[in-house]
Amino acid sequence: MSPRAVQELQPASTDPAFIRNFCIIAHIDHGKSTLADRMLQITGVVSDRDMRAQYLDRMDIERERGITIKSQAVRMPWALEGQTYALNMIDTPGHVDFTYEVSRSLAACEGAILLVDAAQGIEAQTLANLYLALDNDLKIIPVLNKIDLPAADPDKYAEEIAGLIGGRAEDVLRVSGKTGMGVEALLDLVVATIPAPQGDIDAPPRAMIFDSVYDAYRGVVTYVRMIDGKLTPREKIMMMSTKSTHEVLEIGVSSPEPTPSKGLAVGEVGYLITGVKDVRLSKVGDTVTTFVRPATVALKGYSEPKPMVFSGLYPIDGSDYPNLREALDKLKLSDAALVYEPETSVALGFGFRCGFLGLLHLEIITERLEREFNLDLIATAPSVIYEVTTDDKKTVTVTNPSEFPGGKIKSVSEPMVKASILAPKDYVGTIMELCQGRRGSLDGMEYVGTDRVELHYHMPLGEIVFDFFDHLKSRTQGYASLDYEPIGEQEADLVKVDILLQGEAVDAFSAIVHRDKAYAYGVLMTERLKKLIPRQQFDVPIQAAIGARIIARESISAIRKDVLAKCYGGDITRKRKLLEKQKEGKKRMKMVGRVEVPQEAFIAALSGDTEGKEKK
Numbered sequence: 001m002s003p004r005a006v007q008e009l010q011p012a013s014t015d016p017a018f019i020r021n022f023c024i025i026a027h028i029d030h031g032k033s034t035l036a037d038r039m040l041q042i043t044g045v046v047s048d049r050d051m052r053a054q055y056l057d058r059m060d061i062e063r064e065r066g067i068t069i070k071s072q073a074v075r076m077p078w079a080l081e082g083q084t085y086a087l088n089m090i091d092t093p094g095h096v097d098f099t100y101e102v103s104r105s106l107a108a109c110e111g112a113i114l115l116v117d118a119a120q121g122i123e124a125q126t127l128a129n130l131y132l133a134l135d136n137d138l139k140i141i142p143v144l145n146k147i148d149l150p151a152a153d154p155d156k157y158a159e160e161i162a163g164l165i166g167g168r169a170e171d172v173l174r175v176s177g178k179t180g181m182g183v184e185a186l187l188d189l190v191v192a193t194i195p196a197p198q199g200d201i202d203a204p205p206r207a208m209i210f211d212s213v214y215d216a217y218r219g220v221v222t223y224v225r226m227i228d229g230k231l232t233p234r235e236k237i238m239m240m241s242t243k244s245t246h247e248v249l250e251i252g253v254s255s256p257e258p259t260p261s262k263g264l265a266v267g268e269v270g271y272l273i274t275g276v277k278d279v280r281l282s283k284v285g286d287t288v289t290t291f292v293r294p295a296t297v298a299l300k301g302y303s304e305p306k307p308m309v310f311s312g313l314y315p316i317d318g319s320d321y322p323n324l325r326e327a328l329d330k331l332k333l334s335d336a337a338l339v340y341e342p343e344t345s346v347a348l349g350f351g352f353r354c355g356f357l358g359l360l361h362l363e364i365i366t367e368r369l370e371r372e373f374n375l376d377l378i379a380t381a382p383s384v385i386y387e388v389t390t391d392d393k394k395t396v397t398v399t400n401p402s403e404f405p406g407g408k409i410k411s412v413s414e415p416m417v418k419a420s421i422l423a424p425k426d427y428v429g430t431i432m433e434l435c436q437g438r439r440g441s442l443d444g445m446e447y448v449g450t451d452r453v454e455l456h457y458h459m460p461l462g463e464i465v466f467d468f469f470d471h472l473k474s475r476t477q478g479y480a481s482l483d484y485e486p487i488g489e490q491e492a493d494l495v496k497v498d499i500l501l502q503g504e505a506v507d508a509f510s511a512i513v514h515r516d517k518a519y520a521y522g523v524l525m526t527e528r529l530k531k532l533i534p535r536q537q538f539d540v541p542i543q544a545a546i547g548a549r550i551i552a553r554e555s556i557s558a559i560r561k562d563v564l565a566k567c568y569g570g571d572i573t574r575k576r577k578l579l580e581k582q583k584e585g586k587k588r589m590k591m592v593g594r595v596e597v598p599q600e601a602f603i604a605a606l607s608g609d610t611e612g613k614e615k616k
C-alpha cells in the first residue's frame with residue numbers, strides 16, 4: 001500500500017465531481033492485469049497479504065492462460081491535493097472475440113489508459129481498442145509499461161504513440177506494473193485529466209449494463225454504470241430491451257469484494273443482484289430503469305451477441321450425451337453469447353451444434369466443458385454462416401455443411417471481415433502471400449513508427465477460422481498481431497465437398513470450401529481416412545465429391561479378417577475371450593453403409609491426427 005492510500009471512502013452516492021471512471025486498453029500480454037493488480041495494492045483496497053497475481057481475473061482458465069475474458073469493475077479511493085476521489089477501474093477483455101464487451105466497458109468510462117509494452121510497441125489490438133475508445137469520446141492517457149525490462153525502448157515507442165494520437169513524446173508516462181514504478185503518478189494523472197461523469201440526478205434512472213456474471217451462489221451479478229438518476233435496494237427495476245422486471249435484492253460496489261451500499265447514483269459504477277439465474281435476463285449493453293418511473297429512451301448501442309462460428313460438439317463416449325446437455329445448460333447461464341441445438345451425425349452419434357463469437361470463444365467453451373464437467377469431446381471443423389440461394393429462389397442459412405442444399409445452387413454468400421495485421425516490415429511479403437492464399441484482398445497499408453506496417457485486408461471469415469492465426473504467427477516468428485471485424489456478406493464461388501465411403505457420404509467430413517480449394521481438401525481427407533480406416537472384407541472406395549462429380553479417390557483393399565487365426569492350438573477359452581473382445585470392439589464401431597469404422601478413426605481424421613493410430 002502506498003503511504004498515499006486513503007483508508008475510508010466517502011459513503012456510496014459520491015458527488016460525481018469526485019468520481020473518475022476509467023479503463024485500461026492494451027494488446028494481449030502488454031500487462032493490463034498486472035497494472036490493475038498494482039493499482040489495487042497501491043490504493044490499499046487489496047492488502048499486500050491478500051494479493052495474488054491477476055486478482056481481477058476470477059475464472060481459473062483466465063488465470064491459467066493469462067487472458068481476461070469477463071470484464072470486472074473495482075472501486076479504489078485515491079487522494080489528490082487533500083480531496084478523496086473514487087476511481088472506478090473497469091477491466092476490459094482484450095481479445096477480438098469479445099469486442100462488443102470491450103465497447104460496452106468503454107461506454108461506461110470517461111477516460112482510458114492506453115497501455116503499451118515498452119519493448120513491443122503498438123499492436124493490432126491496441127489500435128482496434130484505441131479506435132473504439134476514440135469513438136466513445138474518451139480522454140486517452142498514453143502509458144508505456146514494463147520499463148523495467150532490459151529490452152524496453154521507451155524513447156522509440158513514445159515517439160510511435162505520439163505519432164499516432166498526437167501530443168508530445170515526453171508526455172507519455174512510463175511505468176512498470178511489475179515494480180510499481182510510476183503507478184502513483186498515473187493515478188494522479190487519472191484524477192487530474194479524466195473528466196468527472198455528468199448526468200441528471202433528478203431524471204428517471206438509467207443504468208448501462210456493461211457486464212453480467214453468473215455466480216453459483218448469488219445468481220446473476222450485473223455490473224452497471226449509472227448514467228442518470230439513482231437506484232436503491234428493494235426497488236423494482238426494468239430491463240429496457242425486454243421490459244422484464246426484477247426486484248433489486250442487493251446493490252453495491254466492488255472494492256474489490258462486493259460491498260452492499262444504500263444505492264448507486266449518477267456516475268457511479270457498481271453491481272446489482274436480483275436473484276435471476278440466467279445472464280440472458282440481464283444482458284450486456286441493455287439499459288436498466290425502474291418500473292415505477294421508467295425512462296423513455298434507452299441508452300444507445302445495445303446489440304444482441306451474434307454467433308459467428310459454429311461447430312458440432314460430440315461426446316466421445318455416447319453415454320455422456322445427457323451430461324453434455326446438462327453442462328451446456330449450465331454454461332449458458334453465465335454466457336449469453338453461447339447458442340446450441342441438438343444434432344446427430346452418422347459418424348459421431350448424438351451431439352450439439354454450437355454457435356460461438358469466434359475461435360477463442362469456441363476454445364474456451366470446449367475447454368470448460370472438458371475441465372469443469374469432465375467430458376471428453378470431439379469438435380467438428382469450425383464453420384461460418386453461409387446464405388445459400390437455390391435456383392428456385394429459396395434462401396437457406398447453413399451453419400452445418402451437411403445441411404447445404406442439394407440440387408442447383410444460384411449463389412452462396414459468406415461473411416467477410418476487415419482484418420488488420422500489424423507486423424515488422426520485413427514480414428510484409430510473407431503475410432501478403434498468406435492472405436492471398438486465403439482469398440484476402442489488400443485495401444492498403446501504412447507505417448506505424450519507422451519499422452512496422454499495418455496491413456488492411458478484406459477476407460472471408462471462413463478462411464480465418466481455419467488456423468489462419470497459427471500460420472500468421474509461425475510465418476512471422478510470433479511478431480504479427482491480428483484484429484478483425486465483421487463487415488457483412490459477399491457472394492463467392494463456394495461448393496460443398498462430400499467425403500464418401502463406399503458411396504455413402506460421411507456427414508462430419510463435409511465441408512464448404514472455395515471451388516479452387518475443393519480438390520486439395522478432397523485429397524487431404526481421402527488420404528487421411530485411408531490411413532485410418534481398417535481393412536474390411538471387401539474393397540472400400542473413399543471418394544471426395546462435389547455433388548455427383550468425384551474429384552478425388554483412394555481405396556482400401558479387402559482383407560479377410562480372421563481373429564481366430566492367431567490361436568494356433570485348440571484353447572477354447574482363449575478363443576471365446578477373443579470373440580468377446582471383438583464384440584466389445586464392435587460397440588464402438590460406426591456403420592457407414594456396409595463399412596465398419598471405429599469411432600476413433602473419425603475422431604483422429606477430424607483432429608488431423610494420423611500418427612500412432614494407423615490401421616494395424
Ligand SMILES: Nc1nc2c(ncn2[C@@H]2O[C@H](COP(=O)(O)OP(=O)(O)OP(=O)(O)O)[C@@H](O)[C@H]2O)c(=O)[nH]1
Nearest residue numbers: 029030031032033034066067068094146176177178
Ligand atoms: N518485466 C515486466 N513484466 C511485466 C510487467 N507487467 C506485466 N508483465 C508481465 O507480462 C505478462 C503479461 O501480463 P498480464 O498482466 O497478464 O497482461 P494482460 O495485458 O493483462 O494480458 P491479458 O489479460 O491476456 O490481456 C506477464 O507475464 C507479466 O508478468 C512489467 O511492468 N514489467
